Amino acid sequence: MMELDLDTVSEIRKKAVEFLFEFGPKILGALLIFIIGRIVIGFLIKTIDKLFVKYNIDASLSSFLKSFARAILYVLLFITIASNLGVELTSFIAILGAAGLAIGLALQGSLSNFAGGVLILIFKPFRVGDTIEAQGTLGSVETIDILYTKVRNFDNRVVTIPNGALANNSIINLSEKPTRRVEMSIGVAYGTDLKKTRQIILDILKKDERIHADPAPVVLFTSFGDSSLDLSVRCWADAGDLWPVYWDNMEALKEAFEANDIEIPFPQRDVNHYYPEGIPAAKVKGDSEGSQE
Template identity: 40%
Template sequence: MNSFLFAAADAVAPTEADAIIGSEPMSESTFPLMEKGFEFLQVYGLPIIHAIIIYFIGVKVVRYATKYICHLMKKSKTDETLVKFASHLINATGVVFVIIGALTKLGMPTTSMVAVVGAAGLAIGLSLQGALSNFAAGILIIMFKPFKVGDLIDAGGTVGTVREIELFTSKLITPDNKTAVIPNSLLTADKIINFTETEDIRVDLTFGCSYGDDNDKVKSVLMNILTSDPRVLTEPAPMVSISGHGDSSINYAVRPWCKAVNYWDVYFDMHEKVKKEFDAQGISIPFPQRDLHIVSGTGKIS
């Protein structure tokens, strides 16, 4: 009994800190870990807060600048496609710079990061040469406007009405109502003939008549066909003249003027009208032929 009392008296009473933290005493490694945490907050806490502030404020500034620049572009009547592209490009570029600025505030080596991004961009650019050339051609078309939506053009080996101009391709509606999607680089690689850039356009036609037909009569018939068509303009005046002497025919150049929207109607109708009128007037339309002369002889063939 006495030994039990002495043992109880020698036991250390639990302190207030032990009661709060727990019955088990704290290990020696707990205090260094807390000290490292406080040191981390002292060293990086303020830069982290600054980086977060830079990011959020920077993103808002980029968005505001993008909207303002797009507003100015729309006010100057810039093409809508170019406005949308500029909006995405400015926003993406601005956000990248904001992120780099935030990382720089944290003390991270952004120089190597920029180098990696540049190398990746170069590799992607080399693998997408064709797409990038179409993209550059699309920018040139939108900026310099050699044609616009609704124009009738001859470009890239295709004749059609422009339906849509995009950054990589353009859509044309052909005379037979087919949709042709043409890469922009193909359109800008060769000449572009715009039939509707001006309001009036000349229709170039050529008709051949026999050498035996009266020249004045043929020219009179052709001119009457032109002047009787209300779609043919009186100013500039239509023209009919001999353009050459062919192997089997006299060729007449017929040059009526009309509104650009009537080009194809006048072009096709003139061929039909000339054929009907030539038949009615007895004017022949020649075709390639050969005269065969047979000479009889008295010689014997051995």
């Protein structure tokens, strides 16, 4: 094993001391700039958020702009750190441009998501707080960021959807209109008086103040089912009352049918058993009982 002589050790120590004196302050300065920069960025984002709230800026636009501002501020912070470490700004910008081109080619999907976010903010197919159905997800929009939109579904799971996919595919916005149509499918037994049934249903719906009088509720006979006469009950309510109106009135209609002896049918089948000779089992049993007499 090679041993270092005293002159070599002294030279290494000298070089290390020179390096620390030359670059140590720059590294400490860069670390200090990073810490202070993060604090300043956090303060600026909070200030921007307060201004958006004060001037009642749309929540969708607010979320997008905060994400974009945070990204720009961090880029400026890293440029400042690089400059403090002695990297020439022109060289750094050239390197950043080349890296940006390479990253842009590698992250075409992300650029598509960014463009999708801009389109969502311009055309506003939905806003933060709306209930939407898109990409196989049904839920409430929580945030619209520069690349992704977060949707919280009704079992409290958050689904992150790329903005590009949202901008280029169909979206069902369940909150855009203030009213929704409630539709209930009901079956009654064959032989039921449909006029009487229709009146009972309408009377139940009139008792619910959440149901709008205009358009008026309707009860439509839709089809002859296998075991039932099928009716479609349609009425209108505020969007937020859709499911409570549905659940409450389905239960109320069941109780009203029971009180008025209206039968709610269930599927039934008649099964006839034949012996191999083709004679019905019931006939064979009857003949057997007759012969015993």
